[in-house]
Ligand SMILES: NC(=O)C1=CN([C@@H]2O[C@H](COP(=O)(O)OP(=O)(O)OC[C@H]3O[C@@H](n4cnc5c(N)ncnc54)[C@H](O)[C@@H]3O)[C@@H](O)[C@H]2O)C=CC1
């Protein structure tokens with residue numbers, strides 16, 4: 450049976466609520482939670498819900514949650530961040546990652562963290578995507594979010610907008626595209642069609658509004674298409690997501706976080722999944738953040754958590770089914 454590691458995330462956010470509510474409505478025998486059992490028990494009490502914690506790798510029935518116990522450093526209050534618990538959040542990620550790297554779990558699903566409070570604790574942290582790459586000694590991962598009918602991947606992830614242009618390099622883009630292409634092949638998409646957005650308005654308007662398309666993006670698309678890729682672009686981002694542009698498209702590659710994700714989240718927020726491509730293990734995540742305003746209320750959607758868990762399970766199956774037969778060699 451597949452075992453999925455689930456890190457519950459920021460303890461004062463909705464991560465514990467997600468876990469406790471999930472225990473009520475699903476037979477969650479295949480989840481192993483990395484968290485503090487007392488945080489779950491307290492949240493269940495607050496929500497007036499019944500759960501049973503077992504410190505084992507697999508739960509037996511509904512209401513039971515299998516937990517790998519990791520203690521918080523200080524008291525948790527719903528909706529109130531405390532930087533003393535930042536290291537605890539990272540400890541849960543470290544342990545769960547180790548379990549995945551050692552194949553004790555088949556996939557990692559991450560609950561929502563709060564990036565600001567981890568930095569406030571004096572730890573440089575931009576996101577799971579980069580943190581997990583670092584833990585796994587991988588220099589390049591790709592963030593992709595998916596909802597019904599749309600996958601969006603990002604050429605750059607968590608960085609100030611002013612740093613984006615210098616991070617759009619031929620080498621980095623080539624690696625990003627090859628990772629996306631391989632991921633799609635590995636998951637049964639033949640000849641993946643990827644739309645590549647421009648960086649600048651109107652994809653640079655022939656150089657009058659920026660040169661990255663002419664100097665970097667378009668020549669790379671041409672080169673990769675001559676090697677058998679099916680890339681379209683560069684396409685102005687403002688029309689890349691219209692129904693006509695998306696016909697037959699398997700993924701849209703956006704140049705930066707807020708070029709692609711607002712579209713994806715407008716279509717699918719609270720039911721989409723975030724996937725990290727390029728890691729040595731499968732990782733999916735909820736599409737939302739810690740939602741501090743809703744912690745302890747019970748008034749939350751489990752849609753994205755369900756998608757993240759189901760998607761991870763599908764990737765585990767596909768990994769066994771497709772990977773050995775689909776290998777693409779790339780001169781990156
Ligand atoms: N997967 C992760 O770990 C992610 C973490 N974040 C982090 O979360 C923190 C808070 O970010 P925000 O921009 O406020 O985004 P957010 O997603 O936490 O909240 C945005 C809005 O959506 C609502 N919301 C979020 N999840 C919901 C759910 N499951 N059900 C019902 N309503 C929900 C919130 O109440 C809020 O109104 C930041 O530190 C951010 O970096 C953001 C996105 C993903």
Ligand SMILES: NCC(=O)COP(=O)(O)O
Nearest residue numbers: 576577578579710723734
């Ligand atoms: N907007 C998605 C997001 O920021 C999640 O990032 P990560 O923590 O999964 O790297």
